[in-house]
Amino acid sequence: MLRHDVVIVGAGLAGLRAAVTLGDLPGVDVAIISKLHPLRSHSGAAEGGINAALTPDDRWEDHMYDTVKGSDYVSDQDAVEVMCREAPAEVYWLEHAGTLFNRADDGTLAIRNFGGAGRPRTAFVADITGHALLHTLYEQTVARGVKVYEEWFVTELVVENEQVKGLVALDVMTGELHQVAAKAVIMATGGYGRVYHGRTTNAWSSTGDGMAAAYRAGVPLADMEFVQFHPTTLKSNGVLLTEGNRGEGGYLLNSLGERFMSKYTPTKMELGPRDMVSRAEIIEINEGRGVDGCVLLDIRHLGEAKIMERLPGTRELSMHFAGVDPVYEPIPVRPGQHYAMGGVRTDLNGVTVVKGLYAAGECACVSVHGANRLGANSLLDTLIFGRRSAEHAYEYVKNVPPPEASESYLQREEDRTRAMLGREGTESIAQIRNEMGLEMADNMGVFRTPEQMQHAVSAIRELKERVKDAPVQDKGRIFNTDLTGALEIENMLELAEVISVGALARTESRGAHSRLDFPDRDDVNWLKHTLAFRGEGGPRLEYGPVTITRFQPEERKY
Numbered sequence: 001m002l003r004h005d006v007v008i009v010g011a012g013l014a015g016l017r018a019a020v021t022l023g024d025l026p027g028v029d030v031a032i033i034s035k036l037h038p039l040r041s042h043s044g045a046a047e048g049g050i051n052a053a054l055t056p057d058d059r060w061e062d063h064m065y066d067t068v069k070g071s072d073y074v075s076d077q078d079a080v081e082v083m084c085r086e087a088p089a090e091v092y093w094l095e096h097a098g099t100l101f102n103r104a105d106d107g108t109l110a111i112r113n114f115g116g117a118g119r120p121r122t123a124f125v126a127d128i129t130g131h132a133l134l135h136t137l138y139e140q141t142v143a144r145g146v147k148v149y150e151e152w153f154v155t156e157l158v159v160e161n162e163q164v165k166g167l168v169a170l171d172v173m174t175g176e177l178h179q180v181a182a183k184a185v186i187m188a189t190g191g192y193g194r195v196y197h198g199r200t201t202n203a204w205s206s207t208g209d210g211m212a213a214a215y216r217a218g219v220p221l222a223d224m225e226f227v228q229f230h231p232t233t234l235k236s237n238g239v240l241l242t243e244g245n246r247g248e249g250g251y252l253l254n255s256l257g258e259r260f261m262s263k264y265t266p267t268k269m270e271l272g273p274r275d276m277v278s279r280a281e282i283i284e285i286n287e288g289r290g291v292d293g294c295v296l297l298d299i300r301h302l303g304e305a306k307i308m309e310r311l312p313g314t315r316e317l318s319m320h321f322a323g324v325d326p327v328y329e330p331i332p333v334r335p336g337q338h339y340a341m342g343g344v345r346t347d348l349n350g351v352t353v354v355k356g357l358y359a360a361g362e363c364a365c366v367s368v369h370g371a372n373r374l375g376a377n378s379l380l381d382t383l384i385f386g387r388r389s390a391e392h393a394y395e396y397v398k399n400v401p402p403p404e405a406s407e408s409y410l411q412r413e414e415d416r417t418r419a420m421l422g423r424e425g426t427e428s429i430a431q432i433r434n435e436m437g438l439e440m441a442d443n444m445g446v447f448r449t450p451e452q453m454q455h456a457v458s459a460i461r462e463l464k465e466r467v468k469d470a471p472v473q474d475k476g477r478i479f480n481t482d483l484t485g486a487l488e489i490e491n492m493l494e495l496a497e498v499i500s501v502g503a504l505a506r507t508e509s510r511g512a513h514s515r516l517d518f519p520d521r522d523d524v525n526w527l528k529h530t531l532a533f534r535g536e537g538g539p540r541l542e543y544g545p546v547t548i549t550r551f552q553p554e555e556r557k558y
């Protein structure tokens with residue numbers, strides 16, 4: 001059996017930040033397991049930037065206030081405080097580690113405006129910030145000699161007596177399953193955007209595997225009903241155009257040529273928070289002021305020079321995927337699934353209810369984003385809590401003996417995958433994935449009715465049954481992406497169910513969860529976290545308190 005003190009699952013920003021932290025500490029054997037090469041992680045697709053109070057006129061307290069208000073007051077303020085306090089040092093650390101951030105004329109780090117922020121505080125590298133950060137952290141990981149198991153797919157955690165003992169992973173190249181013993185496991189597996197297959201900005205690999213594995217291991221998933229929709233995605237394929245477009249001064253127009261955000265968030269205009277801008281777009285479209293099911297993002301007035309300096313990715317993506325050159329024409333956009341506010345419930349150090357099991361990054365719910373994340377707070381979240389999880393895990397493993405776990409887990413996973421390969425039904429995994437994506441997009445979208453949510457719960461449960469008859473077509477061992485796809489769809493259906501059941505239960509509107517039958521926020525009954533535990537026949541919901549320290553809930557106005 002392979003053995004390490006700490007195994008990090010995932011090599012996006014959260015996983016690599018944890019690896020670099022542990023790589024600097026003496027006497028700990030650390031490895032990363034990732035189903036992708038690290039540089040292909042979805043973090044590399046992040047465009048707009050990373051938040052930190054960097055300028056003399058900004059304060060971390062202001063960043064905290066904006067984040068708490070943006071979250072619709074259901075974030076935990078102790079966690080938000082940690083993130084915002086530690087943000088400036090983290091951004092400078094990245095800069096010293098080699099990230100070439102854009103600069104202002106005086107040589108300090110340039111910052112841009114972003115949604116829901118009281119003032120500009122987003123540091124950036126043109127519109128390829130995630131790409132730049134991921135390369136920096138990968139270099140730093142390689143420099144520390146951290147072992148990486150590349151293209152190894154983690155299928156299950158090994159947990160005995162509420163303590164993690166390691167995991168089971170499929171080496172995709174050979175098709176062999178391995179049990180890996182570990183004193184601590186840090187889950188950094190990212191989001192589940194592909195649950196909204198076809199209507200998401202997320203990579204094909206964002207299938208929520210780590211959330212599903214933790215859920216199966218008895219860890220509650222928190223606040224899964226809060227799903228972020230980004231206001232500017234392309235209609236044909238969900239590809240994202242960064243909020244940086246509006247941060248640099250871009251307009252949103254309806255079919256009458258009006259900057260319609262003046263009606264919805266008049267003080268912020270296009271830079272309202274994402275939940276409100278997405279709702280405004282849907283209202284405009286539903287009331288007949290859309291353009292072919294979209295609204296228009298107009299950056300023409302910024303001029304070609306600025307577009308090429310700060311938003312070259314937007315131009316390239318628009319030309320390739322929408323056939324529109326934004327230097328000359330506005331781009332049709334609409335809301336698309338973008339981010340998971342919910343995830344594996346953790347404390348400020350990534351600790352879960354299972355001893356030795358940590359979670360960080362988009363797969364975790366610390367909770368700093370509450371019901372609605374502010375743009376450019378996620379890259380920050382991955383780094384701060386990736387590092388903190390690693391620091392805590394380092395102390396934890398010092399006092400834990402090498403784990404002794406039975407190899408029955410390996411046997412179980414071998415049996416499970418063999419059974420998947422042996423299925424002979426007539427269902428198709430691809431078809432089920434498409435149906436799941438449409439179901440979630442149509443019925444668990446920006447606005448939700450009880451009928452829609454009930455429809456989603458039933459439809460997802462039906463798909464969970466049907467998938468049992470969906471054969472894996474490729475029977476081979478080597479690079480069997482049909483098999484990993486089958487493992488992923490089971491994970492996604494599990495999460496889709498938790499999202500839908502949690503949403504149906506929450507009878508209020510808060511942040512990204514907007515119900516037509518309960519249009520108002522209800523602090524008396526619902527200022528609390530949803531905690532979904534896996535039970536017989538579906539999730540069992542409990543609720544937990546929200547930590548409020550500095551800012552009492554107020555009506556959200558922008």
Ligand SMILES: Cc1cc2nc3c(=O)[nH]c(=O)nc-3n(C[C@H](O)[C@H](O)[C@H](O)COP(=O)(O)OP(=O)(O)OC[C@H]3O[C@@H](n4cnc5c(N)ncnc54)[C@H](O)[C@@H]3O)c2cc1C
Nearest residue numbers: 010011012014035036043048049154190361362376378379
């Ligand atoms: C297009 C786009 C643009 C964005 N722009 C911004 C932005 O400008 N600013 C901002 O703050 N946020 C942005 N976000 C959000 C942010 O990028 C993500 O939330 C964040 O990068 C997630 O990082 P992560 O480390 O948690 O996970 P990821 O980067 O998604 O990495 C997940 C890792 O887990 C591994 N993994 C997953 N499942 C398994 C498994 N079963 N076995 C083994 N390994 C596994 C993968 O191989 C991968 O290495 C953007 C997101 C998208 C999609």
